[in-house]
Amino acid sequence: MSKTAESVWNNCLAFIEDNITSQAYKTWFEPIKAVKLTDNALSIQVPSKFFYEWLEEHYVKILKVALTKELGTTAKLVYIIRMENTYGNKQPFTEKIPSANRSNLQSQDVDVPLKNKSPELKNPFIIPGIRNVKIESQLNPNYNFESFLEGESNRLARSAGLAVANKPGGTSFNPLLIFGGVGLGKTHLGHAIGVDIKDKYPEKTVLYISAEKFTQQYIESVKKNNRNDFIHFYQIIDVLIVDDIQLLSGKAGTQDVFFHIFNHLHQNGKQVILTSDKAPVDMIDIEQRLLSRFKWGLSAELNHPDYDTRVAIIKNKLYRDGVEMPDDIVEFLANNIKTNIRELEGAIISLIAHSSFNKKEITIDLARKIVDNYVKHTKREVSIDYIQKVVSDYFQMDVDTLQSKTRKRHIVQARQLAMFFAKKFTKASLASIGSQIGQRDHATVLHACKTVDNLSSTDKQFRKYVEDLSKKLTL
The missing domain is CATH 3.40.50.300 (P-loop containing nucleotide triphosphate hydrolases)
Known part of the structure; x- marks a missing residue:
């Protein structure tokens, strides 16, 4: 029976699959298609120049062994590279690679020059100079479903x-x-x-x-x-x-x-x-x-965790850390730290650390002292500068943009909201507020406050902006 491109490549794949990890095989060999077999040269199609360079960088030896087993020492491998992506570069080009001697790489019908052989950007997660075929997931195994407790909020x-x-x-x-x-x-x-x-x-x-x-x-x-x-x-x-x-x-x-x-x-x-x-x-x-x-x-x-969920989070954290704590202290923590899970866990860590380092029992008095200090230290000062930063962050712009002369609607609204909250949460005069928020006068601030009041009562989306920012500024 005469050999076909498909039969030769399938035999090569069977050999390769037995000698590399299943993930590497799935990622780098399953997408390849056999195209033709001519004069002991097997042509295979790969999805991109990146794909071709990756194979050459990491799998040239196993490709050579597999192809030699099928076609003998005179075997050659030709890559047909097709850029099948949305940027329109679909012109194919081929690279003929004598498998017996890779250093004598010859090219025919080459439209894209071979360059950028460094592997550092082919897999954006590879550290330059360190070869790593496997794509690491970048996952943290400590963040799992077991430690993500279910509650009404989530x-x-x-x-x-x-x-x-x-x-x-x-x-x-x-x-x-x-x-x-x-x-x-x-x-x-x-x-x-x-x-x-x-x-x-x-x-x-x-x-x-x-x-x-x-x-x-x-x-x-x-x-x-x-x-x-x-x-x-x-x-x-x-x-x-x-x-x-x-x-x-x-x-x-x-x-x-x-x-x-x-x-x-x-x-x-x-x-x-x-x-x-x-x-x-x-x-x-x-x-x-x-x-x-x-x-x-x-x-x-x-959403923000409810009381029952906060209690469950504290108990789970204590269990994982191997620490025992009386129920009244757990309830005290759950009642007094309501903002978010990160701050709740931070308070628990602070309490355990103080108890351990000072060799004191975990008592309600110690818990109250830690929570008081913790809340006090994490409470943000409501100043005009702080208000501008919170509003800018919320609308994903920098403070300079907020203060600029632009009349783009979303920037104007952000600026008006900053003025509104500055009047609401500080004792500064309208003139002082205007001066600090882009060198405006008191009339501009007064107009901004009226606009926010009007839009809050007529525009559902704008009302949500006001509610969200109020929560952020009063945490």
């Missing part, structure tokens, strides 16, 4: 997370967007879903990344002319978890590339999990086409 988000972990890409919760305030467990839940998926489906490629780091990697890829490689790397992920997605605000280039990566993953049944401190409807300077995709799946909110 039941929907936690249940949706479990459903996704049981069937990633196979539920209607794709994407799953988890949103809520600071310290309520968004990052914890994102990691927990990823950890559970890795446990149930070890062959899947799971990756956690912050939106900030994603942006940095993208900028670096543009600088080094490796944008297509960057895109392809993220397109081979099975479960992508992006933390603080609202930080893409105002970053048009990063939003554009994430839009195309998101589309590819979603269309191919891959799972996307996002976290944000805002619901999609409240995100500012995010492209509408991207926001619409955030709404395709489920948006699940994490």
